[in-house]
Amino acid sequence: MADNVYDAIVIGSGISGGWAAKELCEKGLKTIMLERGKDIKHKTDYLEANKEAWDHPHRGGRTQEMIKNYPALKRDYPLNERNLDWWASDKDSPYTETKRFDWFRGYHVGGRSLLWGRQSYRWSDLYFEENAKEGIGVDWPVRYKELEQWYSYVEKFAGISGSKEGLPELPDSEFLPAMDMTCVEKDVSARIKEHYKGMRKMIIGRCAHATIPLNDRQCMYRDKCWFGCPFGGYFSTQSATLPAATATGNLTLRPWSIVTKILYDKDTKKATGVEVLDANDNKTYVYKAKVIFLNASTLNSAWILMNSATDIWPDGLGSSSGELGHNLMDHHLGVYAFGDAEGYDDKYTFGRRANGVYVPRYRNFFGDKRDYVRGFGYQGGGSRDGWGREIAEFNIGGDYKDALLEPGGWTFGMGGFGEILPYHENKVTLNKDKKDKWGLNILDFDCELKENELKMRKDMKNDAQEMLEAAGLKNVQAFDGDGTPGRGIHEMGTARMGKDPKTSVLNKWNQVWDAQNVFVTDGSFMTSAACQNPSLTYMAFTARAANYAVEELKKGNI
Numbered sequence: 001m002a003d004n005v006y007d008a009i010v011i012g013s014g015i016s017g018g019w020a021a022k023e024l025c026e027k028g029l030k031t032i033m034l035e036r037g038k039d040i041k042h043k044t045d046y047l048e049a050n051k052e053a054w055d056h057p058h059r060g061g062r063t064q065e066m067i068k069n070y071p072a073l074k075r076d077y078p079l080n081e082r083n084l085d086w087w088a089s090d091k092d093s094p095y096t097e098t099k100r101f102d103w104f105r106g107y108h109v110g111g112r113s114l115l116w117g118r119q120s121y122r123w124s125d126l127y128f129e130e131n132a133k134e135g136i137g138v139d140w141p142v143r144y145k146e147l148e149q150w151y152s153y154v155e156k157f158a159g160i161s162g163s164k165e166g167l168p169e170l171p172d173s174e175f176l177p178a179m180d181m182t183c184v185e186k187d188v189s190a191r192i193k194e195h196y197k198g199m200r201k202m203i204i205g206r207c208a209h210a211t212i213p214l215n216d217r218q219c220m221y222r223d224k225c226w227f228g229c230p231f232g233g234y235f236s237t238q239s240a241t242l243p244a245a246t247a248t249g250n251l252t253l254r255p256w257s258i259v260t261k262i263l264y265d266k267d268t269k270k271a272t273g274v275e276v277l278d279a280n281d282n283k284t285y286v287y288k289a290k291v292i293f294l295n296a297s298t299l300n301s302a303w304i305l306m307n308s309a310t311d312i313w314p315d316g317l318g319s320s321s322g323e324l325g326h327n328l329m330d331h332h333l334g335v336y337a338f339g340d341a342e343g344y345d346d347k348y349t350f351g352r353r354a355n356g357v358y359v360p361r362y363r364n365f366f367g368d369k370r371d372y373v374r375g376f377g378y379q380g381g382g383s384r385d386g387w388g389r390e391i392a393e394f395n396i397g398g399d400y401k402d403a404l405l406e407p408g409g410w411t412f413g414m415g416g417f418g419e420i421l422p423y424h425e426n427k428v429t430l431n432k433d434k435k436d437k438w439g440l441n442i443l444d445f446d447c448e449l450k451e452n453e454l455k456m457r458k459d460m461k462n463d464a465q466e467m468l469e470a471a472g473l474k475n476v477q478a479f480d481g482d483g484t485p486g487r488g489i490h491e492m493g494t495a496r497m498g499k500d501p502k503t504s505v506l507n508k509w510n511q512v513w514d515a516q517n518v519f520v521t522d523g524s525f526m527t528s529a530a531c532q533n534p535s536l537t538y539m540a541f542t543a544r545a546a547n548y549a550v551e552e553l554k555k556g557n558i
Contacts, residue, residue: 006032006252007553009274009289011259011304014111016522016538017295018237018245019154023546024293025250029553032287033245034257034276036296037088037107040114042238046228048082056081076487078104083227086115092437101445102486103299109255111297112489113236115226118208118354119379120160121532122151122171126365131528134373137327137422138498140527141508144171150540157244158235158539159214161355162206170360170532177211178204179355184341184382184410189357191471200362200467205355205379208235208536215240221351234354256280258438261308262292262317264515270558271317271515277438291517291549291558295542298523299428302494303443305505305512305520306430318495318505318512318520325429327422327496328447329529331488334481335457337464338413339473341382348384348407356381359414359467361531363459372455374421377531378464380414412473416460419531420453420485422493447485457483490534492526510545517558519545 007029010020021033039045053060060082062074070090073079078087088105095103106112125144132139148171155174163178181189181204189202209219210233217240219233232239245251256279263272263286273288294301302325306316318324356379362368363375385408420426431444457480465478498504501513506525512518521542523534552558 004287006030006289008291010293012295013109015113015535016542018241019539019542020293021245022241025245025248027550030250032252035109035255036258039109039255043230048227049230075102095442096431096444098446099448101447102484104489110237118234119533120206120208120536124171126169127530138503141499150544154539154543158208159210161209161211179353182382183347185357188471195470202357202359205358207355223352223354225354266312270517294520295522298491301524320514325494326424326427327493328426329420329492330485331417331490332453332483333488334483335460336415337478339468339476341410341412344410372452374419376416376418376460378414382412384410417531418456419529492523492529495520495524496527497525509548521545
């Protein structure tokens with residue numbers, strides 16, 4: 001565009017950024033999407049999609065050099081030699097920790113839409129109303145009725161497979177055919193339902209996979225999703241929203257573009273555009289637009305807002321309430337249980353199902369009352385051990401190889417996803433004493449689990465063991481492991497929405513109170529966290545906000 005002027009700017013290209021670009025472009029707005037990292041082309045740039053672990057010198061694992069160079073990423077599974085360049089460099093993009101937070105990011109076109117777990121669940125009003133009922137944080141300014149049509153809208157395009165269950169705590173989606181449970185999962189599910197008289201349920205996971213053909217996409221049950229899917233089997237920016245936006249002729253994609261600030265005009269009380277630091281040539285560029293969608297992911301969006309300080313807003317754009325950067329949430333993990341399933345040695349599975357089972361939250365619902373608030377769900381599954389297992393009787397030689405030709409025993413395991421409350425003191429701030437590769441301020445984290453979460457984890461552990469034993473599993477073991485915030489990779493909060501500009505950063509339409517042509521629709525807008533995976537809710541809010549933004553533009557209101 002002439003003089004770098006567009007109708008709309010979208011900052012970030014992940015799940016919510018992709019949706020923002022698609023919606024704005026399809027509604028006729030000339031849009032530029034700015035991504036701080038490299039481009040990844042659909043299909044051709046999925047270099048690991050057809051490789052196996054044994055094609056790598058370390059079988060896809062990690063080296064001592066990698067451990068040294070990635071002090072944060074090494075804390076969990078993302079550190080591996082297969083798609084290492086899809087995770088942000090700890091060296092180039094460091095952060096500091098007043099209290100430990102495990103921040104795992106992807107800086108490239110598509111962001112974590114190429115890396116996510118794909119579990120997709122609606123919220124009901126049981127979640128939207130809890131803050132108000134319990135006097136925690138601030139009340140959500142929306143309810144399920146307002147969001148229902150937008151859930152349906154994004155589900156039909158994204159493709160969500162699952163089963164209709166009619167659960168008040170977990171509204172049904174617009175489902176594609178569900179993936180099948182394994183024989184063990186079916187029996188465990190039935191036994192849990194019988195033992196708890198229907199008060200606890202185990203269902204097949206609801207996942208963003210095209211189980212039937214959908215817009216030239218279809219899942220092939222390869223379970224190599226986080227290496228990129230050349231079949232477009234799962235929903236990602238590359239497989240779904242980016243092609244739709246590109247097809248309009250209205251999209252400009254600019255990778256290697258680090259947005260350093262949103263430019264604000266105090267006379268019009270609107271944002272005029274953004275400053276961009278080119279990650280390759282280190283030059284600064286300015287892009288202007290009528291409307292800006294901030295979708296850099298929760299913590300990077302908070303960074304951009306805080307870094308957009310002016311003489312009017314010295315703590316950043318959107319800081320007038322004192323809530324910017326605060327109320328940081330995630331889901332706390334690390335609590336799990338597993339056991340052996342006997343009597344299934346004549347049964348096996350077909351394909352590599354890229355999904356598992358789900359136990360929706362049941363604590364503090366329907367008359368249950370605990371000594372903590374909120375609750376947790378479980379994700380897991382049952383399968384047979386494969387060639388990678390250890391066989392105690394054989395350690396080497398022909399007998400060992402022969403034994404590995406036969407499948408091992410059936411096991412079942414599940415892990416908890418618990419809700420973290422929106423504590424004001426859980427926050428991120430700008431650390432101006434340390435810089436990243438490009439000389440920019442970095443984030444400092446001050447976030448921890450508190451008494452409510454620690455009490456919850458006791459139930460997460462005990463309930464998991466109890467359920468598996470009730471389902472007839474043998475040798476059941478339960479563990480409470482590392483629950484450090486960030487490990488769920490479901491960062492939320494820092495720019496919450498609300499009803500009052502004195503207590504929130506955004507209004508009910510995801511607009512920044514202080515600059516209403518700026519919309520924030522990634523996880524930073526979340527007012528509470530619930531316990532289920534949040535990405536489907538980001539999609540719905542993004543589509544809703546984009547529709548509203550275009551209507552307001554037409555009316556001349558923004």
